[in-house]
Amino acid sequence: MIAIFHNYGSLLLQGFGQTLLCSVIALIFSLIIGSMFAIFETTPIKFLRVIARIYIEVFRNIPLLVITMFFFVVIPMFIAKINGFTAGTIGLTIYTSAFIAETVRSGINSVDPGQMEGARANGLSWWQAMRHIVLPQAFRYVIPPLGNQFINLVKNSSVLAFVAGFDLMYQGNVIASDSLNTMSTYICIGILYLIITLPLSYWMRYLEKKLA
Amino acid sequence: MKDFINAYSWINIHYLLQGLWITVAVSVVSILGSYVLGSILGIIRYVNIKIVSPIVGLFIDIIRNLPLLLIIFFTYFGLPNLGFRPSSVWATILAMTVFESTMIAEIVRSGIAAVDPGQMEGARANGLSYGQAMYHIVLPQAMKKMIPALVSQFISLIKDTSLATIIVLPDLMHNAQIVYGQNSTYILPMFLMIAIMYFIVCYALSLLSRSLDRRMS
Numbered sequence: 001m002i003a004i005f006h007n008y009g010s011l012l013l014q015g016f017g018q019t020l021l022c023s024v025i026a027l028i029f030s031l032i033i034g035s036m037f038a039i040f041e042t043t044p045i046k047f048l049r050v051i052a053r054i055y056i057e058v059f060r061n062i063p064l065l066v067i068t069m070f071f072f073v074v075i076p077m078f079i080a081k082i083n084g085f086t087a088g089t090i091g092l093t094i095y096t097s098a099f100i101a102e103t104v105r106s107g108i109n110s111v112d113p114g115q116m117e118g119a120r121a122n123g124l125s126w127w128q129a130m131r132h133i134v135l136p137q138a139f140r141y142v143i144p145p146l147g148n149q150f151i152n153l154v155k156n157s158s159v160l161a162f163v164a165g166f167d168l169m170y171q172g173n174v175i176a177s178d179s180l181n182t183m184s185t186y187i188c189i190g191i192l193y194l195i196i197t198l199p200l201s202y203w204m205r206y207l208e209k210k211l212a
Numbered sequence: 213m214k215d216f217i218n219a220y221s222w223i224n225i226h227y228l229l230q231g232l233w234i235t236v237a238v239s240v241v242s243i244l245g246s247y248v249l250g251s252i253l254g255i256i257r258y259v260n261i262k263i264v265s266p267i268v269g270l271f272i273d274i275i276r277n278l279p280l281l282l283i284i285f286f287t288y289f290g291l292p293n294l295g296f297r298p299s300s301v302w303a304t305i306l307a308m309t310v311f312e313s314t315m316i317a318e319i320v321r322s323g324i325a326a327v328d329p330g331q332m333e334g335a336r337a338n339g340l341s342y343g344q345a346m347y348h349i350v351l352p353q354a355m356k357k358m359i360p361a362l363v364s365q366f367i368s369l370i371k372d373t374s375l376a377t378i379i380v381l382p383d384l385m386h387n388a389q390i391v392y393g394q395n396s397t398y399i400l401p402m403f404l405m406i407a408i409m410y411f412i413v414c415y416a417l418s419l420l421s422r423s424l425d426r427r428m429s
Contacts, residue, residue: 061414062407063371065385070403073392077399151277158279162378169281176289183293186286190278197277 001184008175015171022085022167023154023196026092030153031146033093034113035099039130041105052101059098064156067091072163084163096153103149107142108134144211147204151197168192219401228402231387232409238301238383239370242308247362249309250316255346258321266399268317275314281375283307288379304376312369319365323358324350345367356428363421367414374410384409 005012007199040052059067070089075082082090111134119129161169176182256268275283287310288303327350335345369422371398374385392402 057415058411061367061371061411061418063374063385063410065374065377066403066407066410069385070407074400074403079398155277155279158281159375161281169279169285172282173285176285181293183286183290186282186290190282190286193282194274195280198273201273201277 004175004179004181004184004188007179008171010174011171012168012188012192014167015168018160018166019154019157019168019193020196022089022092022149022160022165023157026089026096026125026157027150027153030091030097030100033097033103037097037101038108038155039135041101042108042130044126046092052155056098056101059094060102064091064095064159065162067095068159068163084160084165085167085189086165088157088160088165088167091159092153096134096149097157099149099152103142103145104138106136107145110141111137140211144204144208147200147207151200151204154196154200155193215397216401219391219395219398224398224402225405227387227391228384228405228409231382231384232413234301234381235370235373235383235385236413238308238373238376238381239366241305242312242369242373245305245309246312246316248313250313251320253313253317254320254324257317258324259346270315272317274363275311276318278311280307280372281378282312283311284376284379300376300379300381303338303379304381305374307376308369308373313364315365316362316389319358319361320354323354323361326357327353359428360421360425363417363424367417370414370417371410 022138030188037052037055040048041056043049068088071082071087071090072084075087115133115137116129120126124132157167160167160171161173164170170190172185176185179185233320252298253268255274257265257272284304284307287298287307288300291298291303331349331353332345335349336342338349373381373383376383377389380386388402388406392398
């Protein structure tokens with residue numbers, strides 16, 4: 001195992017960086033898109049609610065791999081050539097944003113409706129009340145579940161291996177077939193994933209306890 | 213339009229349905245296995261047996277925080293190093309069961325923890341043993357609280373079987389790839405079709421969980 005770290009250190013590091021990069025990009029975009037659809041779902045406008053509901057239900061019930069392969073295989077045929085990393089990140093963003101939308105929506109719903117009513121009664125517009133009064137309170141509730149979504153995102157980023165995204169899992173396969181020592185290679189890869197996910201998961205458990 | 217009609221010929225659809233059958237069969241076996249194993253692990257973690265529970269807890273935390281794809285690779289390509297060589301179907305079932313049972317263990321543990329401790333105390337005060345109180349009083353109540361989380365875990369299990377395409381499990385995703393590999397005009401129709409098939413299976417399950425949840429509360 002130490003030999004793997006020693007001989008393939010640069011490949012592992014590159015994959016580690018790529019996994020982190022893709023996860024962070026996907027997290028930022030899926031937070032924006034997810035919050036947008038969560039707000040859509042709580043607006044008084046029916047059309048937006050329907051759109052948000054369809055988006056969330058569709059992308060929550062289709063495998064991430066199908067979405068990612070769609071961007072990797074279908075989009076280049078009709079629109080533009082994109083590389084594996086981009087296709088993977090787009091797929092991850094869309095998939096995760098549906099889950100984040102659901103999480104944020106339940107956060108917004110758990111804020112006392114009196115908050116919105118009070119803000120509106122004080123002369124704020126719906127959007128002002130949402131942005132300054134409801135959302136800040138909602139985000140407090142949803143920090144632990146959002147953290148868990150981020151952990152899932154890091155784990156799910158391994159689909160990049162399917163589309164040649166040069167992430168940790170992809171490099172792991174390269175190293176496994178080069179060193180012929182599959183067992184220890186996958187253990188090394190596992191350790192590298194755990195370096196990201198394990199501290200996050202303990203931190204989220206701590207936050208959950210603290211907020212509860 | 214002509215592409216769609218050709219792509220959806222009975223031979224292709226039949227082939228996809230065979231893939232769907234493998235997906236469903238592998239999922240059902242893994243769901244049953246991980247439900248049993250996960251409940252046992254979750255209860256062990258909850259009841260705090262000396263030495264055993266911390267070890268089980270560590271095992272759960274480690275497996276939970278690894279990508280499923282890595283575990284699939286490990287069972288299919290890593291285990292043969294130890295002399296155990298499962299077929300792709302059994303490797304998938306093994307990997308899914310181990311991974312999902314740790315997820316379910318967490319759900320079971322937090323479900324039991326969410327039951328009012330007064331229930332256990334009351335049952336014990338009425339003369340039930342710890343095991344009886346757990347089995348007859350606490351677990352049924354915990355189960356009610358766990359249903360939504362359990363079902364969404366099962367849905368993600370069904371979706372995740374598609375990852376086993378990489379070890380050539382002949383599931384829905386894999387069969388679709390074979391069909392569109394023969395003719396590139398089939399690519400778009402095939403993606404739409406498998407998306408619809410996955411959606412129907414998973415959405416039906418989520419509707420079922422919602423109605424169960426409503427009936428129980």
